Amino acid sequence: MATVTIRNLVKRYREAEVLHGINLDIADGEFVVLVGPSGCGKSTTLRMIAGLEDISGGEVLIGDRVVNQLEPKERNIAMVFQNYAIYPHMTIYKNISFGLRTARLPAAEKDRRIRAVAEQLELTPYLDRKPGQLSGGQRQRVAIGRAIIRDPAVFLFDEPLSNLDAQLRAQTRLEIKKLHQRLGSTIIFVTHDQVEAMTLADRIVIMRDGHIQQIGTPTEVYDHPANTFVARFIGSPSMNLLPGAVTADGGLALDGNGPIAHPAARGLAPGSRVLLGVRADDLRVQSHTGATDKAPGLQLSGRVSVVEPLGPDMLVYLDAGLDAGTQQVIAKADTRQTLRPGDEVTLTAAPETLHLFDEQSGKAVAV
């Protein structure tokens, strides 16, 4: 077990810089998820920590040791790959034992450990089989087994769940979380799936184009996204972002809609262009007739275009009539509400659920 520290990490491929000096401190035993769209540099970062990619600039420390020049095997790490990377021509027993190859242990002790790990991961019946005879989930467990048998300082997971089907993914996700709770080791996990990030992480690192956008606990990044990118990326469906401007009296006017009071707007110069963010879960859908009371917060009228039932609730896509043409807004509604495409409705949201971003920079405006 160990801390991992990343200082001004830079990766260059010839002239192209793909990672622009990122900084990250990971505590001992912490589960950190790097998340972002493809090409954001998350996998490159992980591979640099593993020692599979050269470091163009900056430092990686595992514990208090700079590991820049160390070979992967000298870094005391274990890695699980997206396509499992288990050796297809060896039995499961052999595969797991490969993690112990370099360990100086008596054969009996090695055997005991291999069987213990297999027991933990419910792989005991398959020890004599070849990987080809196993399902995807079992193969991924073999890969995890090969990693945990080494008892490394840091576990690195590179999109380990992407090749599994939805049900198995949820199950394996749970197993990884349990594993972390049991072993208490430091884990760095890379994924492009924000749901995985939210469910697994102690802290989430959101990356884009080789920059870190925000670091925080799942609740922090969900409730207080640092910018519009994080706001859109975290949470499903994406946060609605509506253009507007600060009014002369320190309120907020959405383009083509009435002014609303927003505490954060007071700090901004009148006329500043802003984006108002509101999550689908925070929007209430009311049929037109009932919505006459003037509650504080957001009020928006629109027409239902598509309804997607999800079971307990449904997603409602609306065309909100704003000045700059119509804008699509997504809201969540109770399935008991009968909504049909074409219905005129009013959307409301409480003032404390609203987020405010600077339109130019995309940065959140502090409340």
Add this chain to the structure above:
Amino acid sequence: MSIARNQGTLTRSIAAHAALLTWTVIALFPVFVIVINSVKSRRVIFADPLALPTAETFDLVGYQTVLAQGDFLLYFTNSMIVTMASLFFVLLFGAMAAFALSEYRFRGNLLMGLYLALGIMIPIRLGTVAILQMMVATGLVNTRTALVLVYTAQGLPLAIFILSEFMRNVSSDLKNAGRIDGLSEYTIFFRLVLPLVRPAMATVAVFTLIPIWNDLWFPLILAPGESVKTITLGSQVFIGQFVTNWNAVLAALSLAIVPVLVLYLIFSRHLIRGITAGAVK
């Protein structure tokens, strides 16, 4: 509709088989003629070369002559040693070079690959005189070592070319997993990569093996000595300028086919997989 399509497939299938069968007959015909004539008496070979041996014409005199010549077993052993040793070195060095080319990024990687593949296009026989001079200078004339060296050089370009393509297809995550597990580059090569490109190795083995076994040129020039003669060269003793002992020549050639055939059968199980590996995945 489906009947029409079935007929279409059937016609195509017949056409394909006809083409393949024709090719097989053409390819096997010389071998067939050699084998049947090797068990016929001398007169019948010339009277009716295409006739099958009958009770009257059946004659093993060729084989008797060949086996009675005590050296034949020696020639056989020489061929075997030269072929197996060359094959071993071609596969070992070829695979190692291919691994380096496919696995490591270094300056001049592409140029090095092209340079190593160049030998496919330039026949090694063009350098015969230089090779002979070299062998004379190093005192290797009339040794099996000379042949092994030449054949290893001859086989390497194709081996490197084919194997590096296959090794590029071995998942890099697999090799990286090995690196993280603490394997050395040699262990990764021998324990992970080589077993996974075994079909390609078999393909290369067969393509390398046959020209070496059949070669007459280099044994004739570099190792004509009695003690190091190979089987193809050894068979030539029965071909004279004026008189040729056809029974013996044909018997010797028939016998020479056997070991290649055995080796081919051993490798062929992998060979088919190797050739179709890219196609069907």
